[in-house]
Amino acid sequence: MINFQNFSFGAKRVLIRVDYNVPLDDQLHVSDDTRIRATLGTLNHILHQGGSVVLMSHLGRPKGGPEDKYSLRHILPALRTIMGGEQEIQFADDCISEKAFAQSAALKPGQVLLLENLRFYPQEEKGDEAFAKKLAGHGDVYINDAFGTAHRAHASTAIIARFFADDAKGFGLVMGSEIANADRVLEHTERPFVAILGGAKVSGKIMIIERLLDKADIILIGGGMSYTFAKAAGGSVGNSMVEEDRLDTARKMVELAKAKGVELLLPIDSVIADRFANDAARKVASNDAIPDGWMGLDIGEKTIAQFRDAILRSRTILWNGPMGVFEMPNFQQGTMAIAQAIADATAQGAFSLVGGGDSVAAVNQFGFADQVSYVSTGGGAMLEYFEGKELPGIAAIAPL
Numbered sequence: 001m002i003n004f005q006n007f008s009f010g011a012k013r014v015l016i017r018v019d020y021n022v023p024l025d026d027q028l029h030v031s032d033d034t035r036i037r038a039t040l041g042t043l044n045h046i047l048h049q050g051g052s053v054v055l056m057s058h059l060g061r062p063k064g065g066p067e068d069k070y071s072l073r074h075i076l077p078a079l080r081t082i083m084g085g086e087q088e089i090q091f092a093d094d095c096i097s098e099k100a101f102a103q104s105a106a107l108k109p110g111q112v113l114l115l116e117n118l119r120f121y122p123q124e125e126k127g128d129e130a131f132a133k134k135l136a137g138h139g140d141v142y143i144n145d146a147f148g149t150a151h152r153a154h155a156s157t158a159i160i161a162r163f164f165a166d167d168a169k170g171f172g173l174v175m176g177s178e179i180a181n182a183d184r185v186l187e188h189t190e191r192p193f194v195a196i197l198g199g200a201k202v203s204g205k206i207m208i209i210e211r212l213l214d215k216a217d218i219i220l221i222g223g224g225m226s227y228t229f230a231k232a233a234g235g236s237v238g239n240s241m242v243e244e245d246r247l248d249t250a251r252k253m254v255e256l257a258k259a260k261g262v263e264l265l266l267p268i269d270s271v272i273a274d275r276f277a278n279d280a281a282r283k284v285a286s287n288d289a290i291p292d293g294w295m296g297l298d299i300g301e302k303t304i305a306q307f308r309d310a311i312l313r314s315r316t317i318l319w320n321g322p323m324g325v326f327e328m329p330n331f332q333q334g335t336m337a338i339a340q341a342i343a344d345a346t347a348q349g350a351f352s353l354v355g356g357g358d359s360v361a362a363v364n365q366f367g368f369a370d371q372v373s374y375v376s377t378g379g380g381a382m383l384e385y386f387e388g389k390e391l392p393g394i395a396a397i398a399p400l
Contacts, residue, residue, distance in 0.1 A: 001398050002170035004042075004143070009051035013107055015139025016042065016172060017156050017393075019148035019377060020057035020075055028069060030078035032364060035148065035377050037082050042145050042172035043112070047087075052107035054138045056095060056156055057146070058119040066120045076114065089114055095121070096134045104138040124155045129162075131155045136163035145172030147179075147378040150393030151385075161396035169397055174377060179394070181374040182385050185318050185353050191217055194314035196307070196338060198223030198321030199358065202246045206253075207387040208320070213256050218263040218310050222299050222323035222334065226267050226287065229254070235288025238272070239295040265310060269300030271324070271331060278328040298324030299334035308341040315349070317342055320356040320383065326365070335362050343371035355382035 018039050025031045046053055060070040073091055080089055088111060092100035095115040104113055115138070118124040123131035132155035136142065142164040144150070149157050161169055171179075185193075195216040197205055202225040212219055221229060227240035232250035257264035267287045272294040273280035284300045285291065299307070311317060319342060323334035339362060346352045354363050355376030363369045376382045385391060 004170050009046045009049040012051045012140045014046050014051050014141045014143055015054045016143045017146045018055050018057045019146035021059050028074045030075055033078050036078055038174050038377050039145055047110050050109040052109055053112045054104050056115045056118055059117050062119050070117055072117050118156050127153050127159050128155050129159055132159035133163050136160050142169040143172045144393055145174045147175050147381050150391040151381040153392035158392040158396040181353055190315040192314045193316040194218040194310055196220045196319040198323050200224035202228045202243055208383055209253055211387050213260050213262050220265045220307050223321050227296055229266050230288050238290035238292050267299045267303040269302045270296035271298040271300055273297050278330050298331040304337045311341040311345050317350055317352040319354045319359050322358045322362055326362050336366050339363050339366050339368040343368045346372050
């Protein structure tokens, strides 16, 4: 594996797997350019050395072939803006056509080519070896800088590495930063360590909760999944989201936390609504006494105060998942307050890592992204890394 910082990219065609799977608005304009912006350091490092760059990525979930709304052509304006507006960026309307290979072969030092959506070919997600071998023809060197897809054994993230020698493949700056910051939380923990977990379902967070019970000093549970815990403890949660088949799991987690001496904090109160809508009637209720016909959509002020206190006494902070339906203005107070508490703790010297699509969207939306230590570009990949799973995109280049 090459050392990115020390490798000489001059006169090399560098094939980079990036994660430009970014949200587009109704006009097909990029609405959040975080993942594109994150790759700027990797791109500039190669281009300034006189290398040329071939970018490949997926976008969305096209079914059975090309769909215009998933064309990477739509991210070109954002990419050009981020790269300063003067950088010429060519586009190949296919990723493995003869024309695309002619374009990549003709690249001169300092030039950039963006290939069309890899997922227009089903072979990408199937991890097809022949497809990966074709893609490998676009570069002399392969760099994986797509942490967000590192947990997938796809052709462009894992299989393709087989077609490059050890001294012609490695990780970019995004991938390197993701691993280093995750390891700082997991392996070089400054205590107390608080993990803040939110989101809709317990089922999606079981493994990370189990792993964190061996790592964290404090775990805060918010979001929709907190009502499964509340009901498991015998509470009344009205029409709140509950996974009935996970009640025993929730009880087991609470018992495990006690046995391991981990402080597991659950919401005390909730902002509840009579329907799932921003303009619904609202009031505050105890988290275990939500009336029938009402549902919890955010944490309440008492919970915010308790969670904030736990965050401010911590030195390492991991946040994955919102505290409520923050997309609705009337139910965003809890998530915003947690973001503020993390920013305040960071200002006092704590190390904070925010990861997971909704958490990242929240810190960006509320303007806290530059007030935390690190914002991960990976959602599922970050979760699986914290769960202790081997990520195929990493193992393909740096096997354990």
